[in-house]
Amino acid sequence: MNVMQRAGASAPLEIRISDKTYAGADGNAVQAVKGLDLSCPGQTCTALVGPSGCGKTTILRIVAGLDAKFSGEVTLADAPIEEARIGFIFQEPTLLPWRTVEDNIRLAAPDLSARALASLLDQAEIADKASRFPGELSLGLARRVSIVRAIAAKPDLLLLDEPFVSLDEATAKTLRMLVARILDDHAVTALLVTHDLREAVELADQIVTLTARPARAKSVRQISTPRAKRTAAFRKKLLGQIDRDAKSR
Amino acid sequence: MSKSAPTSPLIYQLLSIVGGLAIWFVAAKLTASPLLPGPVQVVGFIREAMISGEMPYHMAMTLGRVAASFVIAMALGLAIGLAMGQSQLTDRIGDPWLIFFLNTPALVIIIMAYVWFGLTEAAAIGAVALNKIPNVAVTVREGARTLDPHLDDLARIYRLSKIERLRQVVLPQLQPFFAAAARSGISLIWKIVLVVELLGRSNGVGFQLYLYFQLFDVTAILGYTLVFVALMIAIEVFMVQPYERYATRWRIRSA
Numbered sequence: 001m002n003v004m005q006r007a008g009a010s011a012p013l014e015i016r017i018s019d020k021t022y023a024g025a026d027g028n029a030v031q032a033v034k035g036l037d038l039s040c041p042g043q044t045c046t047a048l049v050g051p052s053g054c055g056k057t058t059i060l061r062i063v064a065g066l067d068a069k070f071s072g073e074v075t076l077a078d079a080p081i082e083e084a085r086i087g088f089i090f091q092e093p094t095l096l097p098w099r100t101v102e103d104n105i106r107l108a109a110p111d112l113s114a115r116a117l118a119s120l121l122d123q124a125e126i127a128d129k130a131s132r133f134p135g136e137l138s139l140g141l142a143r144r145v146s147i148v149r150a151i152a153a154k155p156d157l158l159l160l161d162e163p164f165v166s167l168d169e170a171t172a173k174t175l176r177m178l179v180a181r182i183l184d185d186h187a188v189t190a191l192l193v194t195h196d197l198r199e200a201v202e203l204a205d206q207i208v209t210l211t212a213r214p215a216r217a218k219s220v221r222q223i224s225t226p227r228a229k230r231t232a233a234f235r236k237k238l239l240g241q242i243d244r245d246a247k248s249r
Numbered sequence: 250m251s252k253s254a255p256t257s258p259l260i261y262q263l264l265s266i267v268g269g270l271a272i273w274f275v276a277a278k279l280t281a282s283p284l285l286p287g288p289v290q291v292v293g294f295i296r297e298a299m300i301s302g303e304m305p306y307h308m309a310m311t312l313g314r315v316a317a318s319f320v321i322a323m324a325l326g327l328a329i330g331l332a333m334g335q336s337q338l339t340d341r342i343g344d345p346w347l348i349f350f351l352n353t354p355a356l357v358i359i360i361m362a363y364v365w366f367g368l369t370e371a372a373a374i375g376a377v378a379l380n381k382i383p384n385v386a387v388t389v390r391e392g393a394r395t396l397d398p399h400l401d402d403l404a405r406i407y408r409l410s411k412i413e414r415l416r417q418v419v420l421p422q423l424q425p426f427f428a429a430a431a432r433s434g435i436s437l438i439w440k441i442v443l444v445v446e447l448l449g450r451s452n453g454v455g456f457q458l459y460l461y462f463q464l465f466d467v468t469a470i471l472g473y474t475l476v477f478v479a480l481m482i483a484i485e486v487f488m489v490q491p492y493e494r495y496a497t498r499w500r501i502r503s504a
Contacts, residue, residue, distance in 0.1 A: 064402075065406075088403075090402075090403075092399065094402075096417065096421070097499055097500075098421045098424075133499040153407070
């Protein structure tokens with residue numbers, strides 16, 4: 001039984017980082033995060049938005065358990081984050097080039113049935129790419145594989161680190177729609193890191209705007225409108241409100 | 250004017266070999282000396298030594314030593330190179346020793362192994378392996394320094410065991426370095442094995458070459474040399490290259 005099944009699907013992700021400091025390239029201490037206290041409701045997507053270099057990826061690495069050198073704690077459904085099953089969509093596809101698409105997905109989910117795999121590949125529209133190697137795929141297709149891999153293991157927590165960066169707008173839009181569909185269909189707790197507020201408005205249920213380094217929460221805004229009903233006008237209005245929120249603080 | 254069909258590279262290689270054999274044949278005829286036997290005499294010796302079983306026996310002994318030394322050198326060299334490439338402290342501690350062994354003549358290591366451990370099979374194989382380990386370690390260390398940290402993150406996120414991480418993530422990244430070390434390893438090891446056999450074993454190709462050297466039997470020396478080189482080429486063509494093609498098939502298909 002995973003941590004979400006134990007505690008209930010709506011149990012939140014709690015992120016409390018009082019201090020995260022590391023040694024910079026010049027040897028001086030750099031404080032990346034200070035006094036961050038966030039609660040992300042279960043089965044919703046929270047977006048961390050902030051300027052480049054503000055510490056978003058550092059926060060995500062701490063939440064993923066990749067960086068344990070910080071003061072504070074991260075829990076999912078009241079359990080330490082180390083107990084949670086995590087799906088991670090990296091900035092780059094980060095596929096093993098010597099394994100086929102199917103084998104890359106099975107790395108994260110070795111027990112995945114053939115039917116479940118086929119269904120996921122179908123959902124991501126890469127059903128015909130299962131036996132291909134990553135080097136044979138375009139960046140957009142490789143990103144799709146990376147997304148499928150992240151959800152294949154039925155994660156308690158899905159982490160997305162700028163998943164649409166360096167893609168052309170058309171491909172990025174298609175992938176945003178895919179991620180939106182996954183968030184709706186799989187009802188997974190997700191944390192999205194992005195510098196693009198438009199992405200956050202399209203995908204997140206809660207948007208946290210961060211200050212420049214050291215990162216702290218500057219504003220938090222809930223979005224109750226379902227993703228499918230967020231029209232262009234709605235998104236434009238929301239962007240303006242978030243912008244005003246940020247400026248007023 | 251019609252274009253001529255491109256000639257296969259194999260033709261040039263065959264012509265080169267046939268040309269070399271022709272020169273050897275003519276030179277042997279002209280000198281008519283036992284110090285330069287012709288190809289026909291050498292092939293005759295090989296046939297006799299094969300039929301009597303002498304050559305297969307000594308070849309098998311040498312090949313066994315080559316295989317044992319190769320496996321030990323590759324395994325230990327991989328472990329040392331990986332540890333040094335991944336940990337700065339291990340690298341600093343191990344580096345002077347690596348330089349020391351890289352610059353120690355093979356002959357010194359062989360002699361010391363025989364002096365300290367006696368004229369035994371273990372000393373012979375150990376001495377050969379010890380000669381090759383530093384080369385493998387240096388090559389693998391360079392590979393370990395270029396390991397992709399994102400793939401390591403991936404392995405940690407999906408909680409791969411240490412063995413799985415090594416097998417699925419680390420070793421495939423080291424494959425080109427490992428292949429380079431293996432290829433240069435085989436060619437170096439079989440040469441050192443012959444010296445080890447010459448100095449302290451009572452069988453093997455090295456022992457036979459020394460025996461025929463004392464008898465000034467150049468025909469036998471050339472016979473053993475040709476068959477041994479042919480065997481090593483066969484290993485390269487039928488084992489090393491097919492393995493390399495299999496291990497790098499994802500690169501070929503991705504290109």
